[in-house]
Amino acid sequence: MDATLSACPNSRARRGRSPLSLLAVLAATAAAVLIGPAPASATTPAGTTLASPSAPAPASAPAEQATAPATAKSTAGSTGPASPKVAAGSRTCGGKLTFGKVETCPSIVDEQQNIWTVTTTADQDVLVTQLTRGTGTFVGAQVTDSSGETVCYFWVDAGTCQLGPAGTYRITVTLPYPTGSGNYTLAVESTRTPSECDRLVDGFFSFASPGITDTLPAGAAAHCYKFDQPVNSVLRLADPGGAGDVQGQILDGQYQALCEVRDARECTLSRPGPYRLLLREYYGGESTYTLRMPRISQAAGCAAAPMAPFGAPGAAVGGGKLVQRDEVTCNALTAAAAGPVLVRFNQLQDQFLWWSVYDSAGRQVCDEYANARSCPLPAAGAYTLLVQNQNDFGTEIDYQVAVTPLGGDVGCATATGTAWEQAALVLHQISQVQTNCQPFQGVAGDRVITYTAPDRYNEAAAWLVDESGVEVCTDWSEQDGCVLPTTGTFRVISYLRTWAAESTDLTYRMQVRRLSDAVGCPAIALGDYNAAPADPAGIRCRTLDVPAAGVYRVRAVDASNYRQYATVYDAAGLKVCTDIWCEIPAAGKYTLVLQGGATGTVIDNDFRYAVAPLPWRPSGCTPVSDTGWRDAPQRGGFQAAGQYNCLQLPSPTGARVVELLAGDAIGAASPEISVVNADGDQVCDYSSLRQYTCELTGAAPFSVLLNAIGGSPTASYALGFARVDGPPVCPVLPSGATGATATTGADHFAVCLSVPAAERAARESFTWSRTSGTGDARMSVIDGQGIRYCGPTGYAVERTISCTLPAGPVTVLLEADGVDATYQLTHRDASLPAA
DSSP states (O other): OOOOSOOSOOOOOOTTOOGGGHHHHHHHHHHHHHHOOOOOOSOOOTTOOOSSOOOOOOOOOOOOOOSSOOEEOOOOSOOOOOOBOOOTTOOOOEEEOOTTOOEEEEEEETTOOEEEEEEESSTTOEEEEEEOOOSBSOOEEEEEOTTSOEEEEEESEEEEEEOOSSEEEEEEEEOSSSSOEEEEEEEEEESSSOSOOEEEOGGGGSTTOOOEEEEEOTTOOOEEEEEOOOTTOEEEEOOOOSSSOEEEEEEOTTSOEEEEESSSEEEEOOSOOOEEEEEEETTOOOEEEEEOOOBSTTOOSOEEOOBOOSBOOTTOOEEEEEOSTTOEEEEEEEESSSEEEEEEEOHHHHTTEEEEEEETTSOEEEETTTOSSOEEEOSSEEEEEEEEEOOTTOOOEEEEEEEEETTOOTTOOOOBOOOTTSOOEEEEEOSTTOBEEEEEEEOTTOEEEEEEEESSSOOEEEEEEOTTSOBOOOSOOSSSSEEOSSSEEEEEEEEESOOOTTOSOEEEEEEEEEOTTOOSOOEEOOOOTTSOOOOOBOSSEEEEEEOSSEEEEOOEEETTOOEEOEEEEOTTSOEEESSSEEEEOSSEEEEEEETTTOTTOOOOTTOOEEEOOEESSOOSOEEOOSBTTTSOOEEEEOSSTTOOEEEEEOOOTTOEEEEEEOTTOOGGGSOEEEEEOTTSOEEEEHHHHHHSOEEOOSSSOEEEEEEOOTTOSSOEEEEEEEEOSSSOOSOBOOOSSSOEEEEEBTTBOEEEEEEOGGGOOSEEEEEEEEEEESOOEEEEEEETTSOEEEOOOOOBSEEEEEEEOOSSOEEEEEEEOSSOEEEEEEEEETTSOOO
């Protein structure tokens, strides 16, 4: 069957079947009529027919009125006006239907049958029908031929009916049940011989055309348009807009469906014309629409976008204006040669736009999603840049666009080298669509990395291309940088993404550097614990001359001792480590780079920092006691940024220790601290030492590593350590009101006392009170296993705490400020009242 737009099944009824027998059928489908058909797919395969009209879409606002004529009127197949034959005083409607005319039936009641006739002069015609819902009960219709055989059914809203031979057909309209009443309008149009059909002239298919704005009257079956275009022309269809759901189909010269006109999509006229479009409003409501179908192949009406150079594009900028969502415009491109081009919009505009590039035949070459960095034009010649508005907020977008051939070098900056001691490049951007080009020479196998950073808040994009403009290193890699595939000239393509309205000249910095066999990095040797590293210096990298394989402690800090994250690379430019723990596989030269993989940073030569690689296992550590409450505190300091100091504990594996620190030792006087075993692995940090207790695990000896806090590259400290596991070795704290008296000062700020198991209750109260001097103190109570059960408390001049303890002796630690003072300490059974 070659019919199209068929909305109802062409079921064949038994000859002579009465229309009254349709009531049950209509009743069964009444609910479906109310809901409407399922949505149609985006395209209709060639040579097929539609089984039902497209589902309704949300109503849209009326489109703008056309400003120029785009059609030529013609008529075909009209049978002239005719009025329905209704008997005087009767509510019965019926009579002769004329293509294109809307008939109104004010009432249909109960078992009434409205008989209408329609005549077609074409074989295999397809009726486009519109039966409006009216008020009351909705109606349905049956179409029969001259022999009384059923041809099809159609219901309210838009429908179609495939007819057979030319001739007169009968349409019987009834209610779905034998009781009730309603009203309706009925209109039909012929697909083969429509009542009239407007011709779309060639200018209508230009992107500069405003389209055709017209109104579908209430109840109308369809508006017809006809046109001629070359076979395989590609049209850009748009949503006609208007109230309700305006839609239609483009038919080929054999009246077969090619494309649906309803929303934004493309249509290829893949079969010969002449072509016809029947446009209708699905529900039969009055609707003003705008029809636009600009041609993408051999596009006309597109503003030119000249190919732009690198750097400031000058006048080589295209543009356009878009107002409504899904509105489309275009720019004409002319490529002098095949090769990749970069399409650049301002980012704030680009987030509301969608673009794609087509060749002269209407074939899509690239789009924004897949080709944001490079659109490969296959040959010299004309192309069309299609730009679509995706803004849901209805904001007008007046855009600019620059299209730059990536294979050229016009406008490129002077070539730069890849040595690390060079100052960072400063690049300017004076146009919102400017693209910069930075050439450099490379050798196949070189691993090169590019760093870019805006001088004020922005985002810089940068990537490498070869001499032909093709991007290199497009695959993700866990390694930093890009391995150059050939020897020759490479270019860094870059730009700033955001451009504010007030911008005139934005700047950003760039470093193009070689990671493999790096050149220009100052050399540094291994450092020592308890010794200051070399003075801070500039240049982003350092060459490490490592004498043997092993694990090293590599920590870079700036001149104020704030940590700067560094990456170490081997001679091939491959990452060796990215943190303090750095395992070097073999003796040799390695390159340390500050924030090596952070391509969005530029660290210029005026940034000073220090680094002294140390063996992971500490050596040359100063011995320190683990009875710091009895012995003088360990005093030390840092002479320069990046220094590590090392102390060695006498405590064995399994012991538990705590750090003793004066209460007023804050800021720089309380350095960063950690405890490591003989293998250099950390077993405790500040939290363990000061808030809990530190269990020494792994092989002895155990070392304490100290480094200055950020912001204090040089500082002094005084601290001690106490072993707290096992039988207490501290003096006994007597029970009773007198207790013990302790004197504290700068060289004795920690007090250790013990309570034997036989001299305490399960729950004890401990009190300290300053009796002379200044400052305050905090207390901790630790059991025989070295577990801190109570405290550390807050600092106070005097305080009483109650503590539930396990069986056995306990250790009481009091840490005071490093000032002269005297404290009285007591304990008692917490279950007894205080004396």
